[in-house]
Amino acid sequence: MAGSVELIKTSKFYDSHRAVDGINLKVPGGSYCCLLGPSGCGKSTTLRMIAGHEEVSDGDILLDNRNVTSLSPRQRGTAMMFQNYALFPHLSCRDNVAYGLKIAGKSKAERYRAAEEMLELVNMGAFADKLPGQLSGGQQQRIALARALICRPDVVLLDEPLSALDPFLRVRMRKELKSLQQQLGLTFIHVTHSQEEAFALADLAIVMSDGRIEQSGHPRHIFEAPRTEFVANFIGGHNVLQPNGGMPADLQQPFSIRADHLVIEPLDYTPPNTFTRLEATIVDIEFQAQFFFVETRLDDGQLVMCYLPEARMNESLMCLGQRVALHWEKSAINLFDPPATTR
């Protein structure tokens, strides 16, 4: 399928600072790929290099196996949608959407016909004559998307496209983005801070840290088996623990265990021998609708969080300061890659 993107040992230096550090990445055509990571890890720089808005310091970028590293944004067949939508405030929605075709030298009739088609595609046909300032955030986002799509790109690059929206609209618009991407069969590369957003959208999630790729793959696979301590901490829902005297002797290295894979029982409970048992003290309890978040402290000071479904919450057992026994099935332990092979 058209729209494959490949980065080969691609780096970006700002003076001596390595914003992106020799990353290798293959995004198959037609994928929904999310670049995910904390602020400053190099997501937007990577996206801008793919778009051609940022010069590559080292390495190559291939689009459909064609080396585009030194081509201008317009020569690449990509379209970019910016965080603040960057709509022209004095132009109607029709003219905003048609803008790319004007630059490409198309006639007014041709660009208006195409703009109206795109406006229909994003359900904004009725707003063609409005100015961006007359639209809600979600509507502006649809116009920005129509504008990005009008030149029929194979690859759409989206920099934090949902961050300006309130939480309710964000969830609605992310469903629309995904359904449009599937309907058009395009490659979307979407930058986000939000693990939840990336996991909901991506068939391919790329977790970045400090200019490098920590882990890439299907979100479900990343969640089931984070390869590094950083990934386990960043995606959330995991406890990263250091082995201590109370843990099985074969656990010699840090490991992670999912918060929803832990069981809390009274101290006198003895689990089957396929389980690890540790004693802990409850230090925090939060009600979070479908489940309770219970934080405990092991005797060596490590904090362990547990998600307990509401139905399993025993209010007499779960109170602050209570001593409890934590259990987890040994098979639920996730071991990280040895440091030398993680990057």
Ligand SMILES: Nc1ncnc2c1ncn2[C@@H]1O[C@H](COP(=O)(O)OP(=O)(O)OP(=O)(O)O)[C@@H](O)[C@H]1O
């Ligand atoms: N034009 C620039 N000049 C100098 N340094 C830059 C420039 N743009 C980005 N950087 C630096 O490069 C690193 C990566 O920045 P980038 O914007 O790619 O991160 P990001 O992961 O997208 O962050 P955020 O989520 O906050 O947007 C940061 O340390 C940033 O300060």
